[in-house]
Amino acid sequence: MISFSWLSAFTPADQENEPAPSGKWVEVNGYVKITPDNVIKILNPNPEFGQNVMTSLPMIIAEELDADWQKIVVEMGPHDSVKLGPQFTGGSNSVRMYWKPLREAGAAARQMLREAAAQAWGVPVAEVTTKAGMLYHGNSGKSGTYGSFASQAATRSVPKGVKLKEAKDFTVVSRSKKNVEGRKIVSGKPLFGLDYQQPGMLIAMVEHPPAFGLKLKSFDAAEALRMPGITDVFRQKLYEEGFEQGGFDTRTFNELLVVVGKTTWEVMQARKKLKVQWEPAGDTTDTMGGRGQKREVLVPGELESTDTQLQKMREYTAKPAQQLRKDGDPETAFKNAAQVIERTYNAPFLAHNCMEPMNFFAHVTAEKAVLVGPLQAPGWTEPTLAKVLNLPADKIDIQMTRMGGGFGRRAYGHYLTEAALISKKVKAPVKLVYTREDDMTYGIYRPLYTATYRAALDANKNLIAFHVKGGGIPEHPIHANRFPAGAVDNYLAEGWQIPSNITIGAFRAPRSNFNAAAEQSFLDELAEAMDKDPIEFRLELLKRAKEHPVGKNNEYDADRYAEVLKLVRDKSGWNQAENRKYSRGVAAYFCHNSYAAHVVDMVMRDGQPYVERVFSAIDCGIVINPDAAVNMVQGAVVDGIGNAFYGGLTLKNGAVEQTNFYNYRLIRMHEAPKKIDVHFVQNGIDPTGLGEPPFPPVFGAVANALYKAAGKRFYQQPFGPQLNNPTAI
Numbered sequence: 001m002i003s004f005s006w007l008s009a010f011t012p013a014d015q016e017n018e019p020a021p022s023g024k025w026v027e028v029n030g031y032v033k034i035t036p037d038n039v040i041k042i043l044n045p046n047p048e049f050g051q052n053v054m055t056s057l058p059m060i061i062a063e064e065l066d067a068d069w070q071k072i073v074v075e076m077g078p079h080d081s082v083k084l085g086p087q088f089t090g091g092s093n094s095v096r097m098y099w100k101p102l103r104e105a106g107a108a109a110r111q112m113l114r115e116a117a118a119q120a121w122g123v124p125v126a127e128v129t130t131k132a133g134m135l136y137h138g139n140s141g142k143s144g145t146y147g148s149f150a151s152q153a154a155t156r157s158v159p160k161g162v163k164l165k166e167a168k169d170f171t172v173v174s175r176s177k178k179n180v181e182g183r184k185i186v187s188g189k190p191l192f193g194l195d196y197q198q199p200g201m202l203i204a205m206v207e208h209p210p211a212f213g214l215k216l217k218s219f220d221a222a223e224a225l226r227m228p229g230i231t232d233v234f235r236q237k238l239y240e241e242g243f244e245q246g247g248f249d250t251r252t253f254n255e256l257l258v259v260v261g262k263t264t265w266e267v268m269q270a271r272k273k274l275k276v277q278w279e280p281a282g283d284t285t286d287t288m289g290g291r292g293q294k295r296e297v298l299v300p301g302e303l304e305s306t307d308t309q310l311q312k313m314r315e316y317t318a319k320p321a322q323q324l325r326k327d328g329d330p331e332t333a334f335k336n337a338a339q340v341i342e343r344t345y346n347a348p349f350l351a352h353n354c355m356e357p358m359n360f361f362a363h364v365t366a367e368k369a370v371l372v373g374p375l376q377a378p379g380w381t382e383p384t385l386a387k388v389l390n391l392p393a394d395k396i397d398i399q400m401t402r403m404g405g406g407f408g409r410r411a412y413g414h415y416l417t418e419a420a421l422i423s424k425k426v427k428a429p430v431k432l433v434y435t436r437e438d439d440m441t442y443g444i445y446r447p448l449y450t451a452t453y454r455a456a457l458d459a460n461k462n463l464i465a466f467h468v469k470g471g472g473i474p475e476h477p478i479h480a481n482r483f484p485a486g487a488v489d490n491y492l493a494e495g496w497q498i499p500s501n502i503t504i505g506a507f508r509a510p511r512s513n514f515n516a517a518a519e520q521s522f523l524d525e526l527a528e529a530m531d532k533d534p535i536e537f538r539l540e541l542l543k544r545a546k547e548h549p550v551g552k553n554n555e556y557d558a559d560r561y562a563e564v565l566k567l568v569r570d571k572s573g574w575n576q577a578e579n580r581k582y583s584r585g586v587a588a589y590f591c592h593n594s595y596a597a598h599v600v601d602m603v604m605r606d607g608q609p610y611v612e613r614v615f616s617a618i619d620c621g622i623v624i625n626p627d628a629a630v631n632m633v634q635g636a637v638v639d640g641i642g643n644a645f646y647g648g649l650t651l652k653n654g655a656v657e658q659t660n661f662y663n664y665r666l667i668r669m670h671e672a673p674k675k676i677d678v679h680f681v682q683n684g685i686d687p688t689g690l691g692e693p694p695f696p697p698v699f700g701a702v703a704n705a706l707y708k709a710a711g712k713r714f715y716q717q718p719f720g721p722q723l724n725n726p727t728a729i
Helices: 012-016 053-065 096-120 146-154 182-186 264-271 306-317 330-335 376-391 413-427 436-440 511-530 534-547 559-572 627-643 696-710 720-724
Strands: 033-034 039-042 072-076 127-130 135-138 144-145 204-208 214-220 229-237 254-262 277-278 284-288 294-301 322-327 340-345 359-364 369-373 396-400 429-434 448-456 463-473 490-497 585-593 594-605 607-618 676-679
Touching: 033 096, 033 146, 039 053, 053 072, 053 096, 053 627, 096 127, 096 135, 096 144, 096 146, 135 146, 144 146, 146 490, 204 264, 204 413, 214 229, 214 254, 229 264, 229 413, 229 448, 254 413, 294 559, 306 340, 306 448, 306 463, 330 490, 359 413, 359 627, 369 413, 376 396, 376 413, 396 627, 413 429, 413 676, 463 511, 511 534, 511 585, 511 627, 511 696, 534 559, 534 585, 559 585, 559 594, 559 607, 585 696, 594 627, 594 696, 607 627, 607 696, 627 676, 627 696
Parallel strands: 039 072, 204 429, 369 396, 463 490, 607 676
Antiparallel strands: 033 039, 127 135, 135 144, 204 254, 214 277, 229 254, 284 294, 322 490, 340 448, 359 369, 359 429, 448 463, 585 594, 594 607
C-alpha cells in the first residue's frame, strides 16, 4: 500500500516559518532581543488561547520599532510582571491594556538604536532615520542593521516620553498578518499544555465528589493500586480551613482523591477501580479576599436540582430586590400607562468546554516550583501558590503554553494549585490531566439567569418608563447603567441573587451574554408594539440619549452605539426587497468598551431553523490585525448561535446531568452560517475590546430572527429543544 500524509506537504524549513538566528541574543529591553545578523525576537506578554495575541501584540511593538515583520521571531514571554506587565488574558483587555506600553517599548528600543548609531557615526541623533530594521544617515550615506548596533544600544538608558507614530504612518498595525503560530498549529507542533513532556514525569488525575454538596468520606484503593503503572492513591486538600481566597481562587470541591501513575491510560483505568464513599458536605464558609477586603461567605450544602432552582427563582422574582438605578418616577409612570408590556427571559448554566481539557505540569521541590501549562491569569495565581506551597514568589516559575480555549475558564487556577500540591506530595514532576467529564462536572459555569422586562407606553405609544429586574444563581446579571438607561425619563433597574454551592465564573462576556439576549429581544417586542422598525427604534432611543441624556452614569457612547447599527443596516441591506426571503433579526450591544451589531438571516429547512447569513458591524477602535479580527468576530458568531440554540447544563440532586458532548449539545458544522460578513467602524480611536463584545448580541439577533421564522417568541434558552418539544426546559 502507498502511505499518505498531508503533513508531507510541510518541509523541515517551512514548518518553522521563521528566520533562523545565528549569534547571541542581545536584550535591548524587556520585550525586544536582537541578534548581530539582525533577527529580532519580540516577547509576547499575554497568554494566548486563540484570540491571536501572539501575533497582534508583537505587531504593536514592531510598528514603533520600525522593524521588518519578515525578520521577526515571536516567543511567549515568561511570567514576569515586573518586565512584562499584568499578563492577564481576560475581559477583552489584552490589546487595550498593552496598546500604549507596547508602543512605548518599541519606540524606546528604536530610539536606543538610533542613539547607538549616532554615537558610532559621530552625527546628531536627530539625523538618524530608520526603516524596516535598518538605520540610515542621509548626509553621509551611512547605514547599518539594527543587529549591528544592538549591543551598544543595550547599554543605554531606556528613554522616556519618546514620540509615537501617527496612525496614518502605520505600516504594520492595521495590516493583516498571518498567525505566527499557524504552521505550528496545523502541523501538530507541541504548543499546548497537553503536549508538554518531561523525563520522569508522572500523570495524575483527581476523583471529585459526584455532586455539588457532597464531600469525600472514605475510600478503598487496594484494587486501583494493583493496576499496572500506578504509583500512588491519596486524598489531597486544596485549601486549609480559613484560607483567604483571591479573586480567581475557587474550591468547588476542597478535598480530592488523587490517582498517580505512569501513563494517562493507566491512571484512567485505575481510577475506575476506586471504591469511594461520599457524604453530605453541609454548609461551609469561604473566606474571600481581594481588593483590600476580607469577607466570610456562607456556601449552602444542599443537593440542588434545576427544577427546584427554577422554582426558587420564580419566587424571588416576586420579592423586593436591590435597587441598582432609578431615574425619574417609574412607579407613577407605570401606574398611569395606557399599555404595559412585560416579558420574562431565562437562560441555563453553561459549561465552558474548552477543546483542550484542563491540565497543568508541576515540579515542586523544597527550593522551588516549576509549573507549565495553559493559564489566563498567572499574576493572580502566583500569590495563591506562594501561600499553599510556602515558597516565596521569586522561587515560583510559571511558564505559559498556548491554550486550547479559555473563555474565562482558565482564569481560575485551582487546577494549577492541585498539580503543585500533588507534585509536592509525591516528590516528582507531575502532569495533572482532567477528562472532559471531570471538567464538565467540576463547576465554574456561566450562572443560571432570569430577567423580567417591563415597558410603559402612553396613549400615543410613546415609551414613558422602562423597568428591568434580573436575578440569578448565584449572581444577578444586571448592568444597570447600560442602554437603554439614559434614554428613558423613568427608568428602574433591580437585581437579586440566590446563594448556591454551584461554582460559577467568567464566561465570555460575563453577564452581558445574557443581558444582551434578553434586552435585545425585549426591544424588538417593544418596537413591534409601537409599530416601529427595530433598528430605527433603537436609533431613536440613542438619539435621545445623546441629545437629552437622563442620569449621569451612562456607560456607553450613544454616537458609537448608533454607528454600528447604521453600518449593519447598510451592509445587510436591512429593508431591501431581495432580502425579505429571510427571517431577519437584529441586535446590538455595548460591553468591554466596544460596540457590536448583528443582522441574522434565518431560513427553515425540514421544519428546522438555520442561520444562513450573518452581517456584523464592530467598533473596537483601531484594528491591529484585520484578518485575525474578522476571525474573532466570526468565531463569536458561531459560538453565540450554538449556545443560543443548544447550550444548557442541568442538575439533579447536585449532580450534573450533561457530562460530555454526546449529551451537551454543540453546534455542528452544517449548522454554522454559510456567510459571516464582518465590517469595522473606522474611527481612529485607541483599541478597545474585541474577544467578547461580538458574542452577546448574537443571542438577541438569533431570538429575533427565530420569532419571524417560527411565528412565536421563545423566552427560555436554549431554543432548540423547544422547537420540537414546547414543554422542554
